[in-house]
Amino acid sequence: MTRSANVFVTRKLPDCVEARMRELFDARLNADDRPLTRDELASAMKTADILVPTVTDKIDAELIDRAGPNLKLIANFGNGIDHIDVAAALAKGITVTNTPGVLTEDTADLTMAMILAMPRRVAEGVRIIPDGLDWPGWSPTWMLGRRLGGKQLGILGMGRIGQAVARRARAFGLDVHYHNRKPVAARIEQSLNATYWESLDQMLARVDIVSIHCPRTPATYHLLASRRLKLLKPDAYVINTARGEIVDEDALIDLLQTDAIAGAALDVFEGEPTIDSRWVELARKGKVLLMPHMGSATIESRVDMGEKVIVNIRTFLDKHRPPDRVLASML
Template sequence: MARRKPLVVVTRKLPDIVETRMRELFDARLNVDDVPMDAAQLAEAVRVADVLVPTVTDRIDSALLSHAGENLRLIASFSNGIDHIDVASALNRGITVTNTPAVLTEDTADLTMALILAVPRRLTEGAQVLGGGEEEWSGWSPTWMLGRRIWGKRLGIIGMGRIGQAVARRARAFGLQIHYHNRRPLPHAIEEALEATYWESLDQMLARMDIVSVNCPHTPATYHLLSARRLKLLKRDAYVVNTARGEVIDENALIRMLEAGEIAGAGLDVFEHEPAVSPKLVRLAKQGKVVLLPHMGSATLEGRIDMGEKVIVNIKTFMDGHRPPDRVLPSML
């Protein structure tokens, strides 16, 4: 008799090629309408599934896991970050957690670099002028739409993991001087290749940077890492870019500084209370003080397919009785 295929519940619509492969390998229950599951639907999913495939929009906390059925043994998250999952609670219940690391590095770094360019060079403001904005373009002028030069500026990267290093490689090509703060210094060979300066003190680094890029994960230790006090350390002509997680920055404090002109601008792809975006940020965007993007840092077709392939490998490996390659442990948080 053929072995029963595991019931795999997928919480959101994934690329067709990924879903098709899942249907071939597993008893996959798909979300073809892509409507986010509510709490009751998620509770039912963890009750019946052998494997749950959530995304960053699903809150997998201890309360939800209390509904887990005895068959749920794997949460194979379609995500790089795992701050939406209570990993410790899952492991206490004998549920393995996996994620999809290392496939979104280049895509996220590309978008980070795009924001590093877009904010000082006022790219969205310029695009709006030709796209039906309030201001009408009357032709080139020596003093119109002046931004700030990128070349020669100091970039301070917070979090020098895979994405931070990929940002540094791109930024060097644009003539930026690379500085970084990390839990520990990079190996000397990597630091030398990136011509990067390590700062043990985040406070000291922030006070000296022209542009700050947030590229660290959201953990209890990094919640509001850029607090109101730390944001005050920035120079008035400095810019902040965040493509990591909104919770790393005290968003209200950042808004107050932008409104008061205490910081030159910001480029944000993530927000503290997603999917809600502060109306104050939207107003600041219309004023040209901030560039806002709808959490699209990793949004490439290639990246999403790579993520799906990792999810499939993790499920298949686990179901074959082996340790999945992308297992998440509390020590990694």
């Protein structure tokens, strides 16, 4: 049953994952890893039984409406589902799954690296010797950054990744604060020694670093817009490894250009892979650390994601409920 299923994979996956898919399914793979055009994606959805997209594939209601009658499962390779119109898919009887949990630790690791890098000016420092910049030698007042211990970290979104970041932050002496739709379980809050803020505005005004870990939904689009960003202290930093659209980039750029906040570290951007040229100029000035969406980019994470996709597909084909099914109540 599983071998006859027509599975279309939109991007190149780790070799071991693709080999397993060939064994189990009639898998059509993307050998050159070229992002599909909209027309190519539409064509795939007309003929496939199962689509395996990634964050680079925008699957909106129009594409779903044009999908062929055989498409019954969209098995997303990734945790975030903001690039898929899940409501439209469910309305057409198409099941949607994702791969939660497997990228938590890797994303938290990179987030912590960015939290360390900005106050200590690591991105500026690593360029000085390789780029042949002027280095006067050690000086008591040269390249001074900020101590991390004792600072206030505000976590926006206390899910799996937010909690993993909080655990790491406590080890570095940061005081953990968080804003969520509701408080986490008391035992989790106590283990992290974390302070819950019902008001995001009040938390932003008090923290030294804000790290974003909420999903991209209509409710979180530009959640950090100009008004809220202006609540941050002048020596505060913004860290974003979630989704670019959660932050109003124009507003954040304005604050950085006028030194209204100390800096930002970004792994995600609005409209990526297109990057606003103003970010590059700010990076050259040491105001921002820019990363090319590397939060979950480890071999282990990608293989684990692929294995979850395969489990979801096989469970679906066996007419059981996939373990990572996205429900309407989750939207």
